Amino acid sequence: MNRSLIALIAAAGLLLGGCSTEPECVDTEGFERGRDGIDPPPLCQEREYAEAWQLGQALGELERERDALMEREADLDAVERARLRVLERDIPELQTLARIQGYMAPARIEEPPTDQ
Numbered sequence: 439m440n441r442s443l444i445a446l447i448a449a450a451g452l453l454l455g456g457c458s459t460e461p462e463c464v465d466t467e468g469f470e471r472g473r474d475g476i477d478p479p480p481l482c483q484e485r486e487y488a489e490a491w492q493l494g495q496a497l498g499e500l501e502r503e504r505d506a507l508m509e510r511e512a513d514l515d516a517v518e519r520a521r522l523r524v525l526e527r528d529i530p531e532l533q534t535l536a537r538i539q540g541y542m543a544p545a546r547i548e549e550p551p552t553d554q
Contacts, residue, residue, distance in 0.1 A: 465490040469541035473498035490541055497532045500525055 463482035471478060472494025478487065504525040507518055514522065536542040 463487050465539075466541050469494035469536060469539075472496075473501075475499075475502075490539070493532065493536055493539070493541065497529065497536060500529050500532065504529060 463479070463484060465486050468478055468482060468487040468491040472491035475495070475498055478491045482488075482491075504522065507514060507522045507525070511522075533542060533545075537544055
């Protein structure tokens with residue numbers, strides 16, 4: 439009976455161990471968390487993860503700012519229009535950096551329509 443109980447406890451331990459809630463600290467996940475404005479998990483302190491998260495955070499903030507300006511594009515003053523132009527230049531540059539680092543999928547290249 440002791441062996442059965444020990445086996446049951448061991449099996450439960452293995453099952454619970456497999457369902458751990460500790461994050462996997464993957465750089466691409468850190469990038470997405472930063473982009474979505476979600477703080478990194480406290481256990482993810484590696485330099486690469488932190489850099490991915492910071493790049494995602496910077497990109498996400500700029501995208502949200504651009505989107506907010508675009509929602510009221512018709513009512514923008516000159517300073518806001520200039521800021522929108524800067525964002526439209528800076529966002530693709532950060533996206534390119536994220537793609538180079540492997541945090542984002544490559545950009546899709548649209549082929550021009552062919553006349554047949």
